[in-house]
Amino acid sequence: MKKAVRGLLIGVFWIAVWAGVSAAVGLKLLLPGPGDTVRALFALARTGSFWLTTLQTLLRVAAGYGLGVLTGLLLGSACARLAWLDALLSPVRTVIKATPVSSFIILVLLWISRTRVPVFIAFLMVTPIVWTGVQEALNAVDRDLKEMTEMYRFTAGKRLRYLYLPSIRPALTAACTTGLGFAWKSGIAAEVIARPEMAVGTRLYNAQIYLERADLFAWTLTVILLSMGLEALLKRLARRKGAAA
Amino acid sequence: MIRLDHVFAGYPGKKVLENLTLTLPDPGRTAVMAPSGYGKTTLLRLLAGLMQPESGRIEGMENRKIALLFQEDRLLPWLTAEKNVEIVSDPETAKKWLREMEIDDGSLYPHEMSGGMQRRTALARALAYGGDTLLLDEPFKGLDDALKERVAARIKNAAPLIVLSVHDAAEAALMDAQIVHLDP
Incomplete structure (x- = not known):
């Protein structure tokens, strides 16, 4: 309860700061206040296209994220087991991590359809995060416990269920949570540049072009709220899985 | 008979067993005694097949179902006592051996147990596995004298071949085991 009240007070403080700065600037065109933003958000929420647009973006980001988690899991597991594969693939991972996301978006735009660019970019950003997390966690699995499972002749399935999955669960949860934030940011950035139809990123771009700053903030707020909601859901799911194990 | 013939074994940069020749009765119970660091654990790991001798031969350990009680407990921290035992056997056998080891509450996780409970x-787990060979590395670690006596009485006939490492002759006597000294 205390924590919730503290969180609420902190939220109120920062909204007040936003309102204060907006009032000080005095130009809604430069910085709309929280009231303008919420009004714009409600106005948008009354239209069907808002929900369709949000859903399309959500599906694109979710698809890229899901593919990224799956690929990261496979690559992390394979590279933890095969040193030669790790040596072969680690430069790819380094390049992906070091390259600005905008470079990838522009490059990929030449190869695949606008609609798929955000999916691919979210996938590309999530994969190395999960890959690294899983590989490091697998490399850190307790050797003594590994030897115990060999001594008692655990089957591969039993080893996976009782040793490897519980060992990597904290790192996998952390990687998935971090990856989710990256998927959102990179997916929306890809939409802003690729501008597919029915996309939050396209609406952000249009709001910027047509100087609809309140809409720009309202769409941004939508993205933030969705991202926070999904992160909370993911953490809850991970906790439940952890408790069930 | 289990025979170790001129066995040399150790770890990188450290020789532990040098030219060990030994015969162990099979079936039978043998207690290995030696000061710390003189190769009791290494001998048990060699017998379990977790290590290979650098030279020399070990005969008589082929085609066995071996249960090894490690020097450390090596319980899975995310499983309860009951589940830790069940994963190597079946629920009934697990319950039986937990009862025999006087673990009344199988729902505790390792971090909720005392050192002695973790050991038991x-x-x-080693007993529930049901091997024909029991290798026990300091099985009585952390147990008081009365508990040692009760536990020893329950495990000494649990497998045809038992080799254990002990710190003193009294523990070997509890198991009615023949004592073998690993000399420095």
């Missing part, structure tokens, strides 16, 4: 859970 690890022992229950």
Whole structure:
């Protein structure tokens, strides 16, 4: 309860700061206040296209994220087991991590359809995060416990269920949570540049072009709220899985 | 008979067993005694097949179902006592050996147990595995004298071949085991 009240007070403080700065600037065109933003958000929420647009973006980001988690899991597991594969693939991972996301978006735009660019970019950003997390966690699995499972002749399935999955669960949860934030940011950035139809990123771009700053903030707020909601859901799911194990 | 013939074994940069020749009765119970660091654990790991001798031969350990109680308990921290034993056997056998080891509450996780309880859970796991060979590395670690006596009485006939490492002759006597000294 205390924590919730503290969180609420902190939220109120920062909204007040936003309102204060907006009032000080005095130009809604430069910085709309929280009231303008919420009004714009409600106005948008009354239209069907808002929900369709949000859903399309959500599906694109979710698809890229899901593919990224799956690929990261496979690559992390394979590279933890095969040193030669790790040596072969680690430069790819380094390049992906070091390259600005905008470079990838522009490059990929030449190869695949606008609609798929955000999916691919979210996938590309999530994969190395999960890959690294899983590989490091697998490399850190307790050797003594590994030897115990060999001594008692655990089957591969039993080893996976009782040793490897519980060992990597904290790192996998952390990687998935971090990856989710990256998927959102990179997916929306890809939409802003690729501008597919029915996309939050396209609406952000249009709001910027047509100087609809309140809409720009309202769409941004939508993205933030969705991202926070999904992160909370993911953490809850991970906790439940952890408790069930 | 289990025969170790001129066995040399150790770890990188450290020789532990040098030219060890030994015969162990099979079936039978043998207690290995030696000061710390003189190769009791290494001998048990060699017998379990977890290590290979650098030179020399070990005969008579082929085609066995071996249960090894490690020097450390090596319980899975995310599983309860009951589940830690069940994963190597079946629920009924697990319950039976936990009872024999006087673990009344099988729902505790390793971090909720005392050192002695963890040791007895690890022992229950080794016993529930149902091997024909029991290798026990300091099985009585952390147990008081009365408990040692009760536990020894329950495990000494649990497998045809038992080799254990002990710190003193009294522990070997509890198991009615023949003592073998590893000399420095």
